[in-house]
Amino acid sequence: MIITKEQVLQALGNVEEPDLKKDLVTLNMIQDIHIEGLNVSFSVILTTPACPLKALIENACRNAISHFISKEAVVSVNMTSRVTTQKNTGVPGVKNIIAVASGKGGVGKSTVAANLALGLAKSGAKVGLIDADIYGPSVPIMFGLEGARPQASVVDGKTRIEPIEKYGIKLLSIGFFTDPNQPVPWRGPMVSTAVKQLFNDADWGELDYLVIDLPPGTGDIHITITQTFPVTGAVIVTTPQNVALADAKKGVGMFMMPAINVPILGVVENMSYFTPAELPDNKYYIFGKGGGQKLASQLDVPFLGEIPLVKSISDSGDAGIPTILQEDGVMTKAFTDMAQRVAQQVAISNAKALGNGAIATV
């Protein structure tokens, strides 16, 4: 029998991308079809390397060829990706800006931002992380970069800051420019200027995702960033108790304001419960139960996962090696799953913004 390219396209036209609710061919996700006798090979261009549906889609493609063309076909699928983008992010070369936020302090924004950035990078994406917390920068300690000073060069008469590379991602923190033992008693306008420089004066190169670790509150830094750079979406971090949920709602309210208008990618619940090693079946809901899920359903946005209260997360923050890089299988998986769900929501949001058509391949 002779297999044709048309047959392959027709067969794969039956495979639906579950998130985008269209078939792979319409979505322009099938490329490089090669046929040699019974050997069929093609590439599936996902919208993110961190796609949680990767295995599912690959399987569906194999099944479609086998079912609609021939059980004898030897199928080789090259699962690859091209991260989508919907608009100019204001930072040249950067496809998507993801803000990690919460009105409330200390809920784990920095922990989520660091592990999210590393989780996306682990899947193969090009990732940057900006620590925009002027008053309490966390990246220097969390990445073991205390005392690090980024290189600055002058290109065309303009100062260019080189982000620091660690664990495969590019990093900038206001903490790299200030004395860790001294407070930064800056008022708003100075803060705005400093934070814009982290975006504009840095040499970010090509990035699929630039993750922003925001400070608590809804102040100058938030207003400056969201009004200066078109943020792709915001991940809201909360702990389960009401006082945290109340602040998280305010954080969400800020992103939803007409002048700001940043889509909410979903809610992460952190510090959900504690399990002592001696009582592995017990979950102590110290801060209450189910608040994150409640918030997500109130806001009608996806729930991106719950992260338990675990000593290794706190320890790894102090030790300079984020949890997702460590051997603790359970926590690594929790953060990897979360990163995939975030990437998925970015892809969905981009697809929506681009209308019903095929996926943009910028």
Next chain:
Amino acid sequence: MIITKEQVLQALGNVEEPDLKKDLVTLNMIQDIHIEGLNVSFSVILTTPACPLKALIENACRNAISHFISKEAVVSVNMTSRVTTQKNTGVPGVKNIIAVASGKGGVGKSTVAANLALGLAKSGAKVGLIDADIYGPSVPIMFGLEGARPQASVVDGKTRIEPIEKYGIKLLSIGFFTDPNQPVPWRGPMVSTAVKQLFNDADWGELDYLVIDLPPGTGDIHITITQTFPVTGAVIVTTPQNVALADAKKGVGMFMMPAINVPILGVVENMSYFTPAELPDNKYYIFGKGGGQKLASQLDVPFLGEIPLVKSISDSGDAGIPTILQEDGVMTKAFTDMAQRVAQQVAISNAKALGNGAIATV
């Protein structure tokens, strides 16, 4: 035998105030001496009703009379207090302003501030509490005052805001003036104006202590308050991990800056450990161990106590009834002890500022 006033003064001249390292007579703390036969009565004017040394000092007085005058004397001691002050706080009628701060978010500043204010009031002091966290006010939820709106009246052509009274203290929060579901995307200058009004336009009346719950960071609100009102001292709250200690140090650094110069009253460690009900002897140091004590000794300031991670503290914050008011004996005692240590440090700080002389009796 006949007991004279001189004998009583001489006897009590042997009793030292342990903190101030001077005897009670020199410190002008003995008043209203009355003698009728063997009945001796007098008042001891402490520097705070929350004095943790109250029982100790009373005992020492009784012993001094018995030892230096006569075992037969029938002593009646009236332990009372007149809270000291060292300078004009900028708010008429307010003797001392205590700022509760930490560079870090979510470490329990609001929880400590609320329980500190109530602990001071429980001892008999007149107490106010200002929630200066514009972006994430906690007082409305923590005191069960969601939706409360303070009365405003016009006196001599000037608007006067009436603080809300609850559980025996006077309260103002920026949250009483804003929509709890809406963010407050204000830039610095507007924030400064709003926060000053909580001090200047409110009718605080006579207060021994005005406790200020500060937001995280070292930004506009901190600068405005410390530069506008002579804050008596700052209580630093931290959790045990390094990232929190690093931020707490920055918070301390801000208070120590020459232009600000607010004394540090001490360090409270919060969320120190967790003890499951099923394993009452186990302490799980989820966020690390001993960080607060380490910080206090690095800064050479008193350690004011550790507060464990307890579900009832989180629950009571959400329920609107602070922990110190609840039946949980252990936590009530922990917060009461902490409030007494803070009051003690304020008294010591005031005595130092007033020089070696007797205690001011404003």
